[in-house]
Amino acid sequence: MFTDKNYTEQExxxxxxxxxxxxxxxxxDIGIGVLVEYKNDHKESDKYPLIISALSIVEHLERKFDSRSNSEKIDAFQEAFVLDLNKFDSKILRYAYSKxxxxxxxxxxxxxxxxSNDPYRFFDEFDKSLSKWDEIELMQYLELQKNRGNLEGLGKWINYSKNDSLVVFLIKMVGFFKQKGIDDILIEKLEDDNELVRxxxxxxxxxxxxxxxxTELIECIILI
Structure with missing residues (x-):
């Protein structure tokens, strides 16, 4: 289907x-798996929307979201993400407070x-130390936002988060993405109580x- 030939939905x-x-x-599920694998290989195509519509994949994922099976729900979250089906944004939000x-x-x-509407609202909901896998996943998502042109400044969460593990990660991401305009916040963190943050x-x-x-740097090094 991923050829130069033009297909109709029925075809x-x-x-x-x-x-x-x-x-x-x-x-x-098999068909979606193929699409996900194809897209994960960074293969771009204007055929995705047509195939998704032709196979009623949105409706299929709707049923998976409403399934009693947690594994089906998780599959739906991941498939919606890879296929960039942002129409599920509000539906996914319902599960963001699941027990x-x-x-x-x-x-x-x-x-x-x-x-695309305050996607980082959950930064202040992280209540545990981030694992390496958490960091890898979050970095991938931040890169996706950057590619979309939606990567916001991370200073807000660095400033207000009570989770030191998250703060360290976000400060690291500020350097990785070369974000500007939060110099004062970073300098303030030189006096943070947590040595990893400093x-x-x-x-x-x-x-x-x-x-x-x-002198600030010397004092900070002494504190560390």
Missing amino acids: IFTKFEEIVNEVNRESL NKLIRSEARNSHLALS AQAILTLGELNIAIIE
Whole structure:
């Protein structure tokens, strides 16, 4: 289907039906898996919307979101994210406060990726130390926002978050994405009670080539 030939929705559906014999939940899951794998390989195509519409994938994911199975819900979160189906933003938001920790975490991560309306609102909801996997996933989502042109300044959460692990990560991301305009916040973090926060602030200030008063740096190093 990913060729130069132009297909109608009916032709796509018929071709898919010929391949899988019967279009049902199982075969649609297989089809979505192929689309996700194809897109994860960074293969761009203007055929995605047509295929998604032809196979009624949005409706299929709607059913998975409403499933009693947590694994199906999680699959739907991840598939909606990869296929960039931001129409599910509000639906995913419902699960962001689930009592189930895994559902809540996956919903928040997917919401970060899909939402164009304050997607980082959950930064202040992280209530535990970030694992390396958490950091990798969050970095991927932040990169996606940057590619969309929606990456906001991270200073707000650095300034107000009570989670030192998150603060360290966000300060690191400020350096990675070369964000400007939060010099004062970074310099203030040189006097933070947490030594990891102070250390990362020094590294990020260096990456951004922000000059700081020598005495402040010496005092900070002594504190560390």
